[in-house]
Amino acid sequence: MSLFARNDILSILLTLFLTICDAATNAKMHVNITSDLSGGAPIDLNIHCKTQKHDFGGLVIPYGSYFDFVFSLSILRRNTILECDAECDGVVHNLVAYNQRSSIIDIVCKYGICLWKIRRDGYCYFNNVRREYDCTPWHGRI
Numbered sequence: 001m002s003l004f005a006r007n008d009i010l011s012i013l014l015t016l017f018l019t020i021c022d023a024a025t026n027a028k029m030h031v032n033i034t035s036d037l038s039g040g041a042p043i044d045l046n047i048h049c050k051t052q053k054h055d056f057g058g059l060v061i062p063y064g065s066y067f068d069f070v071f072s073l074s075i076l077r078r079n080t081i082l083e084c085d086a087e088c089d090g091v092v093h094n095l096v097a098y099n100q101r102s103s104i105i106d107i108v109c110k111y112g113i114c115l116w117k118i119r120r121d122g123y124c125y126f127n128n129v130r131r132e133y134d135c136t137p138w139h140g141r142i
């Protein structure tokens, strides 16, 4: 057997192993996104979020309401990302609402839940250390 083929088989076995382990541990994360598009006439939030494994599809969150995005984490690979396109006043903004490898993940997401607010001028996450929302104008990323 050539070295190349052996590496392929090892890589397939590793992928299979990681997939089975992830399915077995089945850790869940909650990202709770509140629509806070005030300042002018309050409007609904059009948002589309997806992880590498699950697409939540396009959703409309009415002003003042929230949606709880629940998804599985990859325990061994630790690479799960929840990425969202949020539309405010006709402009689509991209937001990484969850990144398992982010250095501030324990500040943003404690007890398995991350609280976000989407505003007209930017987005906010609940800082679990300072116990208040930290906001960033659109165009920034965490």
Ligand SMILES: *[C@@H]1O[C@H](CO)[C@@H](O)[C@H](O)[C@H]1NC(C)=O
Residues within 6 Å of the ligand: 032, 033, 034, 066, 068, 113, 115
């Ligand atoms: C989501 O956040 C909203 C607003 O902060 C809160 O009222 C609600 O209880 C949260 N929902 C969950 C499931 O944590």
